[in-house]
Amino acid sequence: METTSVRVRFAPSPTGGLHLGGVRTALFNYLFARKHHGRFILRIEDTDQTRFVPGAEQYIIDCLNWCNIAPDEGPHLEGQFGPYRQSERKATYRQYAEQLISQGNAYYAFDTPEELENMRNRFRTEANPSPQYDAKVRLEMKNSLTMTSEELHQELEKKTPYVVRIKMPAGREILLNDMIRGEVRFQTDQVDDKVLLKADGMPTYHLAVVADDFAMQITHAFRGEEWLPSAPVHVMLWEYLGWKEKMPEWAHLPLILKPDGQGKLSKRDGDRLGFPVFAMDWQDPKSGELAKGFKEMGFLPEAFVNMLAMLGWNDGSGDEIFTLTELAERFSMERIQKAGAKFDFEKAKWFNQEWIKKATVETLLPLVSAKLQENGIEAEVERLGKIIPMVKERCQLLNDFVQ
RNA sequence: GGCCCGUUGGUCAAUCGGUUAAGACGCCUCCCUUUCACGGAGGAAUGAGGGGUUCGAUUCCCCUACGGGCUACCA
Numbered sequence: 351m352e353t354t355s356v357r358v359r360f361a362p363s364p365t366g367g368l369h370l371g372g373v374r375t376a377l378f379n380y381l382f383a384r385k386h387h388g389r390f391i392l393r394i395e396d397t398d399q400t401r402f403v404p405g406a407e408q409y410i411i412d413c414l415n416w417c418n419i420a421p422d423e424g425p426h427l428e429g430q431f432g433p434y435r436q437s438e439r440k441a442t443y444r445q446y447a448e449q450l451i452s453q454g455n456a457y458y459a460f461d462t463p464e465e466l467e468n469m470r471n472r473f474r475t476e477a478n479p480s481p482q483y484d485a486k487v488r489l490e491m492k493n494s495l496t497m498t499s500e501e502l503h504q505e506l507e508k509k510t511p512y513v514v515r516i517k518m519p520a521g522r523e524i525l526l527n528d529m530i531r532g533e534v535r536f537q538t539d540q541v542d543d544k545v546l547l548k549a550d551g552m553p554t555y556h557l558a559v560v561a562d563d564f565a566m567q568i569t570h571a572f573r574g575e576e577w578l579p580s581a582p583v584h585v586m587l588w589e590y591l592g593w594k595e596k597m598p599e600w601a602h603l604p605l606i607l608k609p610d611g612q613g614k615l616s617k618r619d620g621d622r623l624g625f626p627v628f629a630m631d632w633q634d635p636k637s638g639e640l641a642k643g644f645k646e647m648g649f650l651p652e653a654f655v656n657m658l659a660m661l662g663w664n665d666g667s668g669d670e671i672f673t674l675t676e677l678a679e680r681f682s683m684e685r686i687q688k689a690g691a692k693f694d695f696e697k698a699k700w701f702n703q704e705w706i707k708k709a710t711v712e713t714l715l716p717l718v719s720a721k722l723q724e725n726g727i728e729a730e731v732e733r734l735g736k737i738i739p740m741v742k743e744r745c746q747l748l749n750d751f752v753q
Numbered sequence: 754g755g756c757c758c759g760u761u762g763g764u765c766a767a768u769c770g771g772u773u774a775a776g777a778c779g780c781c782u783c784c785c786u787u788u789c790a791c792g793g794a795g796g797a798a799u800g801a802g803g804g805g806u807u808c809g810a811u812u813c814c815c816c817u818a819c820g821g822g823c824u825a826c827c828a
Contacts, residue, residue: 363828398827463826479754480824513826531758540756541824548826555828579757579823602758605821609764612820660777664766668776687766689759690821697765697778707791744790 356388358570360414360421361559363395364406367632367641368413370615370693371574371606374658378603378686379572380419381659384678391566392424394435395559397552405635407435413629416645417655418674431566436558439565443553446561446591447514447546451494455590456546458512459483459493460505482542485520514547516556516583516590524582529570529601529683536582544583556580560587563598571598572683575690578602601683604662605690615693617641625695629654648721648747649698653705657698662687671704703746711738718751725752 360376362368383390392414394407407425414420423429433439450456461469466483469491473481481487488495493515494502505512522538546557553561563571581600588597606615609623620627620642630643644654656672664670665680672680706714715734722729738751745751 361828365828395828401827459826466826475754477754482755482824511826515826534757536757545826550826552826554826574822575758576822576828581757604759607821614822661765666767668767670765670777691766692764694764694778700778741790743792 356386359391361393365401367628381678381681385681389422392421396437457494460512484542511549513545515543568598572601575602607690607692648749650705653702657701662691699746
């Protein structure tokens with residue numbers, strides 16, 4: 351049946367440059383789709399109007415194209431599951447939020463930011479530094495669970511700003527079967543009543559992923575490990591909305607860590623240690639600040655993608671140099687590492703060197719001559735064609751040809 | 754603090770109860786080479802700690818330690 355075919359999505363927010371971890375998530379989605387002859391979808395999660403950055407969406411598409419992992423469906427393509435931009439699906443989210451409210455699985459909350467702050471201050475103790483809006487406190491807050499229906503109608507009538515929160519059930523255990531981690535269990539009492547619909551009418555990530563993964567018939571949902579703690583919210587939503595049988599299989603990918611020290615790799619680490627963390631150059635339209643990309647630094651896309659695939663995954667053979675097609679053939683979620691991996695720029699350069707050695711003069715020639723031109727050097731094609739094979743053995747980066 | 758995830762050399766990592774615990778990057782030594790690189794031959798370097806289970810644990814279970822993530826009307 352058609353409906354059982356694999357559909358996966360890469361769902362970034364258009365908030366800036368495309369980070370290594372983001373590209374790798376996209377890559378694993380792509381590889382999985384190719385391996386299973388499925389569809390790879392790009393969905394733009396632009397629900398946070400305050401963080402929206404113009405140009406970021408096109409930039410993401412450009413990065414995927416450069417990496418040769420172009421999506422099959424997306425905002426820039428035809429597709430029967432659109433729109434592929436969440437800002438354009440706004441109406442559907444509200445509809446689901448209202449459905450949840452009428453079912454008693456969600457509620458209106460009128461607490462102002464100040465009131466929330468007060469609540470946190472009031473409940474904050476040494477033992478509980480960050481109090482949550484959960485079953486214990488929701489009955490003390492200003493929401494449709496604590497108001498009479500008259501009060502509720504009044505507030506709604508007055509157009510008082512509100513959010514919609516999920517009502518997490520009490521005393522339940524939620525079991526998540528993660529393709530990488532196996533069974534993960536959560537107690538519903540430990541998770542708070544997350545906001546589903548914001549005061550501006552936009553959904554939060556939580557509502558949007560579930561609604562869209564359902565609408566777009568996503569069969570396997572891969573995302574970074576930072577999402578694991580909110581997975582129980584998503585599972586509850588799939589259940590509340592009555593789609594539990596259609597819930598995708600989850601996989602939470604390990605993080606890419608700083609080469610030194612600890613923690614997630616950030617753009618700052620790249621600046622500090624002298625390597626890029628974005629796929630391509632990214633210029634922030636506001637500050638004008640330019641962040642270097644692997645492409646501009648002289649990486650071949652084949653090498654970049656190869657390197658990323660091997661960061662947290664291997665096929666068990668010990669081989670390391672693979673084309674995208676070979677990767678797709680050998681790829682399996684089960685062989686993805688559970689622990690985060692420290693990024694090693696030296697190893698990344700080695701991958702590039704291997705790919706430069708493998709590359710033919712024909713593929714290198716236009717790239718090298720472009721590099722030379724960037725540096726104001728004009729070179730005859732014929733001469734270049736002779737020089738490249740002589741020097742490519744000693745080049746780690748495309749930029750090394752310039753010297 | 755709570756919840757969740759993780760832990761094999763400096764780094765990426767193989768091993769799916771029995772191995773002299775692969776391989777790669779980096780590092781070191783030597784060879785090749787006018788230099789660098791490439792290539793070749795070697796070398797140093799690893800199972801966090803403690804309990805179990807088992808004839809036998811890196812591998813399975815528990816505890817501890819350590820690391821990471823989350824704890825927003827951000828994703």
